[in-house]
């Protein structure tokens with residue numbers, strides 16, 4: 001009889017990650033990447049001490065109450081709005097995420113989306129593919145300038161800072177940001193970024209990039225009023241989370257020309273996309289791939305695996321979200 005902890009790998013992941021986990025745990029793996037609803041997830045989680053999740057699995061009170069043997073859930077994502085952290089704390093379950101390893105890759109993608117949006121790359125490519133390119137025109141797909149313009153960043157954690165550095169040092173942009181708390185002077189200088197109010201950020205940015213975490217406070221942080229405050233020539237990029245932008249209001253603003261264009265990697269209720277966004281031309285849409293390079297996805301999977309191994313074999317996670325100090329994981333009771 002094996003005494004090894006049981007771990008559920010809730011989504012398909014690199015075979016090498018599964019192999020590594022299998023050296024430490026009795027594994028149940030969603031090999032075919034089936035879509036499990038909440039009831040099925042709970043059924044599969046029964047009797048497991050650990051879970052490997054992606055941002056797609058919602059782990060809340062109902063799940064944790066139904067799975068009393070669960071001690072640790074490792075998210076292969078830096079964002080963890082799929083976790084109800086109050087419920088984790090109530091149940092004494094360790095939650096971990098994957099910070100740091102995706103910072104530069106995600107900042108690269110944010111910048112790529114900014115450029116594709118400002119320079120109308122997707123829109124003009126669709127035009128070409130439709131066979132509509134008959135001749136050169138002086139004003140064909142003219143877009144917004146990137147170099148030397150004002151880059152606004154809402155949310156100035158690691159990824160926001162990476163985008164600021166790319167803008168300031170790569171493209172000579174004037175970088176302004178707003179964040180819940182102001183950065184220290186040295187970090188501001190390293191990013192060549194200036195702290196402004198949210199109102200000023202909206203008013204002054206030529207390109208506004210959203211990199212803040214999703215929470216009830218950031219729900220619809222960009223809605224009709226905020227879009228109306230932006231320059232009509234401005235672009236908006238969301239690589240943070242769906243729900244931070246009111247997608248219906250954004251589609252209406254894009255259609256009415258209240259802002260010039262948008263680039264979205266994340267959507268409210270994804271993988272569904274608001275139907276109005278699919279019909280406006282001046283928006284670049286990508287399917288939540290900002291961290292998607294082979295190296296980065298491997299590093300994220302490795303870190304999630306490290307967290308499970310470290311917590312279940314030594315009692316200490318590598319990148320914990322919550323602190324269980326002074327509490328017993330309920331599996332140890």
Ligand code: GLV
Nearest residue numbers: 076077078079291
């Ligand atoms: C991706 O969206 C992540 O949070 O890692």
